[in-house]
Amino acid sequence: MVMKNAESAPNFYQIDNKIEHMQSRDGVIILPSILAWEKFKWTHEYFNKKPKQGFFLWIKKPISQRLNTLIEISSKNIFQEISNLIIIEKGLNAELSSFCRSTREIKGKHFAKAKIVIRENSTLEFLQCNSWRKEDEFRANYEFFLDKKAKLRTTVTNQSNGSKIVTREDIYLKEKKSSADVRIKMVAKQGGTFFSESYMHGENEIRGHLECSGLILDNKSKITSIPGIICDSNKAELTHEAFIGKISEEKLMYLRMRGLSEKKATELIINSFLNS
Numbered sequence: 160m161v162m163k164n165a166e167s168a169p170n171f172y173q174i175d176n177k178i179e180h181m182q183s184r185d186g187v188i189i190l191p192s193i194l195a196w197e198k199f200k201w202t203h204e205y206f207n208k209k210p211k212q213g214f215f216l217w218i219k220k221p222i223s224q225r226l227n228t229l230i231e232i233s234s235k236n237i238f239q240e241i242s243n244l245i246i247i248e249k250g251l252n253a254e255l256s257s258f259c260r261s262t263r264e265i266k267g268k269h270f271a272k273a274k275i276v277i278r279e280n281s282t283l284e285f286l287q288c289n290s291w292r293k294e295d296e297f298r299a300n301y302e303f304f305l306d307k308k309a310k311l312r313t314t315v316t317n318q319s320n321g322s323k324i325v326t327r328e329d330i331y332l333k334e335k336k337s338s339a340d341v342r343i344k345m346v347a348k349q350g351g352t353f354f355s356e357s358y359m360h361g362e363n364e365i366r367g368h369l370e371c372s373g374l375i376l377d378n379k380s381k382i383t384s385i386p387g388i389i390c391d392s393n394k395a396e397l398t399h400e401a402f403i404g405k406i407s408e409e410k411l412m413y414l415r416m417r418g419l420s421e422k423k424a425t426e427l428i429i430n431s432f433l434n435s
Contacts, residue, residue: 186220293321319351
């Protein structure tokens with residue numbers, strides 16, 4: 160089932176190992192990564208090797224609507240090896256939501272690499288949501304490259320409902336007056352595990368903030384979070400925050416006193432955490 164609201168009509172939709180829907184629009188080219196590799200030789204610099212799956216999204220002109228992608232696993236023992244490439248050309252503002260998930264307990268594997276390039280004087284608002292179930296395995300590596308005066312605002316949310324999740328984000332701020340605000344959020348329950356690394360690389364006259372936070376909902380789950388800032392210039396301004404904890408008993412009690420069940424109250428707190 161396709162998600163509602165922002166996800167109701169994804170521009171790229173893959174379920175298991177089959178592309179179900181793909182729709183470009185004026186000023187935007189969307190292709191399977193393998194076709195982009197064959198059609199545009201310059202993409203080889205970013206893909207490194209011929210991709211097997213995934214999408215290529217090239218924003219060439221101004222757009223007024225948010226773009227959406229959705230990749231799901233719904234069948235047993237599926238292995239997805241995803242390579243995505245997103246290019247935002249010079250002087251554009253873009254919004255993108257990307258969703259990856261399993262729809263039921265099927266022991267799926269989803270390994271993803273993505274490179275996001277934001278050209279000079281462009282802005283990207285990017286939401287990446289991942290939700291995986293018991294015995295799924297999710298591995299992801301996201302790289303963001305910002306040109307001069309480029310701006311990035313991104314939130315990456317990962318939910319492990321008994322799954323194994325390993326992620327890494329690298330944000331490269333090497334051009335003058337580029338800036339990034341990056342927020343990584345994790346929720347672990349039902350024995351789910353996280354190993355998360357996030358690094359912001361700063362050079363020149365840039366600004367960046369990295370925030371990593373997580374909620375652990377039971378004693379069987381585990382989160383390892385490694386946030387890092389790497390600075391090569393006395394003109395760069397980089398900051399980071401990190402937090403891992405549990406659901407506030409005060410918040411839970413407050414909602415229970417207003418008639419919500421413990422399950423509903425917990426769901427409400429988690430949604431508020433992920434959307435804040």
